[in-house]
Amino acid sequence: MISENYKHQLIKETKQVDVLLGQTSTFEQLVREIIYEQNDKAILELIKNLGVLTKIQSFPNMEKKQEQIFELLYKYLGASKIDELFQDLKESSNVSLNAFLNQLNELVGLENVKQQVRDLIDYNQIQHLRVKNGLKKSNKTLHMAFLGNPGTAKTTVARIFGRMYKAIGLLSKGHFIEASRTDLIAEYQGQTAMKVKRLINRAKGGVLFIDEAYSITENDHSDSYGRESLTELTKALEDYRNDLVVIVAGYTSLMEKFFESNPGLKSRFNTFISFSDYSLDELVRIFIYTCNQNDYIVQEEAMEEVRNVLQTIINEKDDQFANGRLVRNLFDDITLHQSKRLSKLTEHITKESLMLITKEDVPKNYTLKIF
Structure with missing residues (x-):
């Protein structure tokens, strides 16, 4: 396998750098942690150390070595992986807590969620200050459960939490890793525990977000892999x-079943936050925000049509109501209709026309496409 070749080359190149610098396996050890432990922190540490190599004047070939290792690192891990780590680091470093609170406040609706987040920040800041002053802190864990339907900004809030906790010193990195059943369960017997350990190792110092967590135990009577995964995850909740x-x-009801699937699991979570469905006015605000972010202007008549469509969907909604995702799908369909309308024009299409959404662009009978 080609990645195996890059792996061996990485070890070889970093070992040579250690020899040139006369040090004991510093670079090589970081690479081994990256390869065998999937340690994201080691990746950032290696990149930081590589950055200073060219400043060492006594080794003129060091710049070439640096480039070779960077190239191998990108090939072995993939550019998207390294860029993601850099982005998380950039967004979470040297940014004040107030900046992240502003990000939270800019989200549409979610007033009860925002208040709980602010309360948690206040509480944990005081606990952190107690530790600094040699006092005992509460035994509460930082782990949380987000309950609610899809499209209610649970993922967005989870990302902000990691950055906030980094800003107040509770987390060492504040990065964000999203996982699903496939990330937590292996294909073969006995490999699941190791897969969970590797994922936890990547997430240490930040936030591990598991959406639809109940899928881990969806076959609770026959899924031994799911039980193995949950056992290992429950252990990690306490260890780290x-x-x-x-x-x-x-979903709230399915999450309740999830917590019943493993003795002691629920006690590892001290915070439960409920994300309510958006109201009509909030969905309209999300639609307008999406249009503004994408350089569209909505005619008043078109906005009234959008409001009517959303009201109809709310009236007919079931447990699968998609909230913000529904608005995004509606926006995509409206802009598709706008494109079809504009493509039929024979005259020159102006910038204003490209931006304008009319009543004609709002699809009719849209509820038929949702339910």
């Missing part, structure tokens, strides 16, 4: 509680 936040999320 001081520098890891695990957030599980999903």
